Amino acid sequence: MGLTFPLIATVTWGAALAAMTLRRPVHSALALVVAFLGLAVTYLTLDAQFLGVVQVLVYVGAVIILIVFVIQLTRNVGLPSESLAVRPAVVGVGTAALVTGGLISCLVASPRFHIERSGEGTAPVKELGEALMANYVVALEGIGLLLTVALIGGVLIATRRPAKKGS
Amino acid sequence: MHWFVGLFPEGPIQTGVSMVVAAAAIVGAFAGLFAVTTWIERKGLGRLQNRMGPNRVGPWGWLQPMADGIKALTKEDIIPAQADKLVHTLAPIVAVAPVIMAYAVLPVGRNMVALDMEAGLVFFFAMGGIKEIAVFMAGWGSRNKYALLGSMRGIAQMISYEIPLVVSALVVAMAVGSLSLVDIVNAQAGYYGGILAKWHVFTPWGLGGFLLFLVAATAESNRTPFDLPEGESEIIAGHMLEYTGFKYALFFLGEYMGLFAVSGLAITLYLGGWRAPFSFLAWIPSWLWFFGKLFCFIALFVWLRGTLPRMRADQLMEFAWKFMVPMVVVNIVVLAMWHYSAAWRFPTAGLWRWVLCGGVLLAAYLGLSKLWRPWEPPSRRVYRYAE
């Protein structure tokens, strides 16, 4: 364990920082890819294999593609933008430190934080599937409904244009 | 391999050495296969098109891949002056590295899988998803509107065909009950009547799923008839436009490696992986079966390339969304029917199961093809002046 987690954490943290501070949106998107991959590797070191690969499949394979399409289809987004930092710098850094400190203290104070990692792998696929279908089926169906509504909305928006042109 | 690893001291060094040996074996085998495939493709395409392929370099042109490699290595490496240098340089690497990683979960032979992951199937598709980022990076980093257009079309095509690809692989995972590729191959053990292997392709849902997977795989690898992103007569080379020399060769390598990987997955899912088709042929080594089947797939892809014209962008997208996606959903339904009709016990039940499931698939296929492309042959033409 000793060297792996600090290394992965540094890479992820550096990529996230780069995604925030780089001027060109494309570079930010690619830095975000590295951050997501770092997260996926973290899941893999925790033996959550399914979660790790699904992280890559969904985030890198779909979300980043969406961001990339937006960048390609929008004009003037490819140009470097001005820095989004808040002036004076003390306000920005201070707010960030406050939020991070609050999150860490809540995490440490919660009773689940000090659970020892068990030997065998956590969340094998079969148990995940059974839990989804048995205990959390309402949430699953709700998400399915949400996705269907989004899909229908997307199709409607895409096909609305010819009617507008005609009228 | 085990005796070689055993030469090194115990502990982390041994693990490291075994990893390096496995990785080197995979890269060596499949890169060698890449060289052979370029030769097969050029000679095969030539013969399919009534001409000879290259036959000057070595007997029957065997050394042509070597000549191609030397040419690619010695070409000048040009980066456009206004291109985004980092993105432009990293794109070929991002194109090749994940695809090679995807080989780690393919069972090449009995006990010959580099990484027996529990969610191996999903890992495979995750690596395929990273390949699309490389296409975008190549198109964007080149600072060229044709490259950008090509990469946009390429990404659109790849994400559209990812759904039929993943869902037809999902059907197999549902049938077997596990996402691990080793389990999927093991589930295809046994023989019908003692002779014919129990491959998934010999079931109605397996046959449909195999054909759908094959079409989606052709589209994912940007292979004719779906090679619009790199169509030479339309957009010259699409996202690979501004690449010369070795970087272009790397893209090429990535594309062919992707082809092998997805063919290997088709073999694992539907054609029984390293299993022999007939019980009396089971003495042939397992990896020989795997690579034999892979060669058949390569020949099939070359044959398709020599036969079919390219599909237009809108025809391609329509085909994916209006035909393939409903068909894979019907395939899942047919799997469910097959699974629950396994409990039928009356005589000739096997035949009636096939008739029912195959009938549903056939009806869906005919209905969807009529819906998608209602095509009437033109009536007999009458020429007014030419008689």
Next chain:
Amino acid sequence: MIPRVLGVGVIKGMIETARNFLGSYYDPQRLPTIEYPDERQPIPENSRCFPMLIFDGESPEEGLRCVACKICEQECPPQCIYIEVERNKQGRSLRRPRVFDLDISVCMGCQICVEVCPFDSIKMDSAFEVTAEDRFGELLRHKKDLAKPNAYFHEINPTEAALADARIEAGKAKAAAKAAPPARMAA
């Protein structure tokens, strides 16, 4: 008979290309490739490239059919022929060209020189594999380069050669007939 279903066209196409593939190994119609320069395609009789001068017999100097009438020089559209008549010390023409230069970089192969020659002496050659390393040296052909034996002409174009020989024989016979009877009539 076969319904027009999606995929039938693909299968038909693949059968045809499979026929191409397998047929290319035993059927010459399915593999019409000629591996130049190891194999040559046979060229037809009347194919023409650049002109040549015909000589009868063994010696290119003595047997040359050309009498330096200069008709071809006048009729040549791009004017690629240059002829100088060989004259003896008194200035009378010896009915032989001293210089016959033909610039094949200018020649357009129109065959007009062949059509107008009354002596069947300039004919079209079909040797097309001509390369030169400099533009004006080797592409300017002189009399000695242009002279080819009649046997060679028979090889590349037997029909034309036979016709030319028949014309020359007929001409010789007519000349002999004209020369002989007046002598008898005089006597």
